[in-house]
Amino acid sequence: xxxxxxxxxxxxxxxxxxxxxxxxxxxxxxxxxxxxxxxxxxxxxxxxxxxxxxxxxxxxxxxxxxxxxxxxxxxxxxxxxxxxxxxxxxxxxxxxxxxxxxxxxxxxxxxxxxxxxxxx
Numbered sequence: 036x037x038x039x040x041x042x043x044x045x046x047x048x049x050x051x052x053x054x055x056x057x058x059x060x061x062x063x064x065x066x067x068x069x070x071x072x073x074x075x076x077x078x079x080x081x082x083x084x085x086x087x088x089x090x091x092x093x094x095x096x097x098x099x100x101x102x103x104x105x106x107x108x109x110x111x112x113x114x115x116x117x118x119x120x121x122x123x124x125x126x127x128x129x130x131x132x133x134x135x136x137x138x139x140x141x142x143x144x145x146x147x148x149x150x151x152x153x154x155x
Contacts, residue, residue: 080094081093081094081095082094083096115134118130
């Protein structure tokens with residue numbers, strides 16, 4: 036077994052064990068009812084519905100938004116890459132400008148620009 040696999044397994048078991056120990060230490064005698072309450076509410080947290088009947092909120096919405104964002108970013112990246120190797124200067128120049136602006140911008144600045152400046 037290589038060291039990366041060992042670190043992964045140890046991390047998965049270690050993190051789960053530490054979280055379970057913290058749960059027991061914090062709630063002591065009420066750990067059982069707390070775990071039962073979390074288990075009964077997990078469908079609501081994961082899908083937005085109490086019985087897994089629809090997927091319009093919670094963790095499922097986060098996953099769907101992430102998949103759409105990755106798809107759109109992939110398409111935009113492919114389009115930008117194709118524009119960067121275009122023979123026409125009319126296509127290539129704006130692509131080079133966009134690429135250089137995004138390459139030299141800190142991620143936090145880009146995040147704030149997308150969240151606050153883009154809607155205006």
